[in-house]
Amino acid sequence: MKKITILGSTGSIGTQTLDILSREPERYQVEGLAAGSNLELVIEQAKQFKPKTVCLSTRELAEEAKLHLPPGTKVLYGNEGLIETAASTDADTVVTAIVGSRGLEATLAAIDAGKHIGLANKETLVTAGHIVMRRAAEKGVSILPIDSEHSAIFQCLNGERRTDVKRITLTASGGSFRDRTRAELEGVTVAEALNHPNWSMGAKITIDSATMANKGLEVIEAHWLFDLSYDQIDVIIHPESIIHSYVEFVDHSIIAQIGLPDMRVPIQYALTYPERRPTPTESLNLAKLSALHFREMDFDRYPCLRFAYESGRAGQSVPTVFNAANETAVARFLDGAITFLEIETVIAKVLEQHQAIDVPDVQSIAEVDAWARAAASNI
Numbered sequence: 001m002k003k004i005t006i007l008g009s010t011g012s013i014g015t016q017t018l019d020i021l022s023r024e025p026e027r028y029q030v031e032g033l034a035a036g037s038n039l040e041l042v043i044e045q046a047k048q049f050k051p052k053t054v055c056l057s058t059r060e061l062a063e064e065a066k067l068h069l070p071p072g073t074k075v076l077y078g079n080e081g082l083i084e085t086a087a088s089t090d091a092d093t094v095v096t097a098i099v100g101s102r103g104l105e106a107t108l109a110a111i112d113a114g115k116h117i118g119l120a121n122k123e124t125l126v127t128a129g130h131i132v133m134r135r136a137a138e139k140g141v142s143i144l145p146i147d148s149e150h151s152a153i154f155q156c157l158n159g160e161r162r163t164d165v166k167r168i169t170l171t172a173s174g175g176s177f178r179d180r181t182r183a184e185l186e187g188v189t190v191a192e193a194l195n196h197p198n199w200s201m202g203a204k205i206t207i208d209s210a211t212m213a214n215k216g217l218e219v220i221e222a223h224w225l226f227d228l229s230y231d232q233i234d235v236i237i238h239p240e241s242i243i244h245s246y247v248e249f250v251d252h253s254i255i256a257q258i259g260l261p262d263m264r265v266p267i268q269y270a271l272t273y274p275e276r277r278p279t280p281t282e283s284l285n286l287a288k289l290s291a292l293h294f295r296e297m298d299f300d301r302y303p304c305l306r307f308a309y310e311s312g313r314a315g316q317s318v319p320t321v322f323n324a325a326n327e328t329a330v331a332r333f334l335d336g337a338i339t340f341l342e343i344e345t346v347i348a349k350v351l352e353q354h355q356a357i358d359v360p361d362v363q364s365i366a367e368v369d370a371w372a373r374a375a376a377s378n379i
């Protein structure tokens with residue numbers, strides 16, 4: 001039986017992970033669930049999956065949860081609780097499905113405790129890829145990608161020699177404003193930005209899709225996961241999200257992973273790898289697809305993607321700044337404090353102000369992250 005802990009169980013990835021687990025209860029035991037503030041849902045989940053540990057974001061929520069959770073459930077809270085949930089349960093795999101670089105410490109704690117990671121929380125790799133990948137290698141644990149593009153690349157690389165890879169290409173849907181010009185982005189609303197054409201996801205990543213910052217984060221994520229240079233990582237717009245990404249080899253053969261857009265496929269693959277199990281998603285019938293479309297990436301239309309490549313190539317503390325400025329700018333847009341186009345202005349200004357520091361450790365990443373958030377809040 002596979003033992004799983006989910007950090008962010010009440011979100012889009014968290015609930016879809018539990019949906020997968022619920023279909024084969026004889027194969028999985030849920031050890032721990034961590035949520036933010038959705039008390040009602042995490043209590044419902046705990047009653048169904050009977051984890052030994054439940055964590056909430058605050059002490060008040062944890063106290064309230066205790067009144068409703070099955071007797072004997074250990075209830076934790078806050079960042080310390082999240083770290084303990086990640087590290088101290090009997091789980092063999094921790095699914096990291098919380099949003100943002102706040103997931104870093106808990107991810108590292110899980111790795112240090114010898115847990116395999118099903119990684120959805122891409123921001124942890126963006127902000128500290130050098131630390132996460134080195135620790136995982138030292139501990140002999142796997143970081144299995146849940147992000148659809150990275151799961152696709154991981155599947156395409158199965159059995160291949162890394163030295164035979166020429167380049168990889170990540171596909172981007174183009175997000176909610178893919179058919180608008182930059183001029184047409186003036187005055188767009190939060191509700192319009194949250195209307196992703198292909199995927200139902202949490203708010204932050206949906207805005208990132210619209211600005212193309214999501215693909216930028218994914219380029220840096222791919223750099224760390226697959227040990228590729230930035231020159232070997234391309235991005236193409238593919239509005240249908242049927243081809244999830246592809247690898248070109250030195251002989252110019254291309255292997256792509258394709259299927260209907262349903263995150264339960266990559267989530268389950270990260271949990272069952274190298275085995276494949278049936279999923280509830282439908283079969284893709286290519287004969288019924290009228291066409292697949294592709295557009296070259298336009299870096300002037302999507303400056304956030306350019307910032308991500310520049311940050312990744314600069315290395316040092318710069319990706320941490322790119323990520324933290326983006327997280328803050330997106331939160332401000334969602335709160336109605338800035339416009340959609342000001343997201344990229346904020347990121348550009350914070351990057352301009354930053355004095356990069358060499359190969360940061362966890363402590364200095366936390367400091368740089370806090371500096372970038374403050375700078376992004378003040379613009």
Ligand SMILES: NC(=O)C1=CN([C@@H]2O[C@H](COP(=O)(O)OP(=O)(O)OC[C@H]3O[C@@H](n4cnc5c(N)ncnc54)[C@H](OP(=O)(O)O)[C@@H]3O)[C@@H](O)[C@H]2O)C=CC1
Pocket residue numbers: 007008009010011012013014034035036037038039056057082096097098099100120121122123146147148199200201202203204205263
């Ligand atoms: N959704 C998707 O299809 C995909 C997502 N990803 C990545 O997966 C990650 C999760 O995304 P998604 O599921 O969309 O996000 P959601 O916003 O849907 O979910 C976020 C989760 O994090 C929890 N959370 C928030 N604050 C805290 C906290 N302080 N402590 C513990 N948990 C907290 C939320 O809890 P609560 O709701 O209870 O407050 C919720 O369970 C992101 O990094 C995203 O980029 C990658 C590929 C696809």
Ligand SMILES: CC(=O)[C@@H](O)[C@H](O)COP(=O)(O)O
Pocket residue numbers: 147148149171172173174175199205208209210214215263
């Ligand atoms: C489902 C998933 O992996 C998301 O990261 C997705 O890629 C977002 O869609 P975009 O292609 O619009 O960024």
Ligand SMILES: [Mn+2]
Pocket residue numbers: 147148149218
């Ligand atoms: Mn993705």
